[in-house]
Amino acid sequence: MKLVVVSAGLSVPSSTRLLADRLTQAVRRREPVDVQVVELRDLAVEIAHHLTNGFPAGKLAAALDAVAAADGLIVVTPVFSASYSGLFKSFFDVMDQEALAGKPVLIAATGGSARHSLVLEHALRPLFSYLRAVVVPTAVYAASEDWGAQGLPERIERAAGELVPLMTALSGAPAAPAATSVPQQPGPTASGPREEPGRAVAGPEKNGAGGFTVVPFAEQLAALSGR
Template sequence: MKLVVLSAGLSVPSSTRLLADRLTGAVGRHASVDVEVVELRDLAVEIAHHFTNGFPGRRLAAAQEAVAAADGLIVVTPVFSASYSGLFKSFFDVLDPDAVAGKPVLIAATGGSARHSLVLEHALRPLFSYLHAVVVPTAVYAASEDWGAQGLPERIERAAGELTALMTGLSAPSLAPQPAKAGQEAGFTVVPFAEQLAALAAR
């Protein structure tokens, strides 16, 4: 399975990238994944040029293709003005509207204060719902005081488990086209989202 990690951190080192790495490591403990990390700050100039000329540069095009080919995504943004960063939003503005449709996505954010944690539900979740992604139930927010404190590792593990379960379920052979049976049309065997979550909770 291919996991693409999008980090919108601007500084080096970046707490946003640190959270992205922690989440990626947790997913790797649940399943074998091929990971590709995309640092959006490295694409800032090409994203800006795309807005003005309509064409992606080489690195931006490669990132767009990686997202389209992914089995699942981890997306992490710093909080700016009580929302996701402009760079984060700009990347999805130049992405094909159907690139993340149906893909499992783990949303996460970092900020200086716990008061901004609702950005996950008020900004990120609506964005990916609009893009028709399958957003995992547990979102992860890390304020400055969360690093090294109790609670963050548990949220990371829970979110990673949910993402892995969705990635595994959506790529399982049971979702491949099945031969038509008597009185039925050929189609897909789909496991309802609620059943997948129930199975995950029972582990």
């Protein structure tokens, strides 16, 4: 499986890249994956040119292709003015809107204060939900005081444990049919299933007319990814 890590850190060394590396290591402890790291600071000029002329240059085009071909993503941004960085947003602005559809994404951020932790739910999760990615339930925020403190390692491990099964489901065998009808219950007569008072029978003839179908979660993910 291929894991692409997008880091929007600007300094060297960077706490954003450090968090990205910790998350990557946690994934690797659970599943052998091929990892490619995309450092957005190296692509800043090409991203700006793409925004103005509509054409990605060599390194940016390769990074966009890597993200589109990945089985899963880890994305990490520093927090500026209570939101993700402009460089981080610009990278996903120039990406094809279909590239992340159905793709598992682990979101994370770093900041100087714990007060910015809500950026994960108020900014990053809505962004990737709009792009139709499958965002893992646990998001990871690391403030300056979190490094070496209790709690951060546990969040990292939990998030990695949620990402790996989604990646495995999407990179597995070809998807089965998109929907499976609920079978009819056996009844005493050949005319159809027996209905009890106050209880509706869920059978194939009910589909499309107030009935329902059951679609396994893995099949929903596979259908979204077009595999």
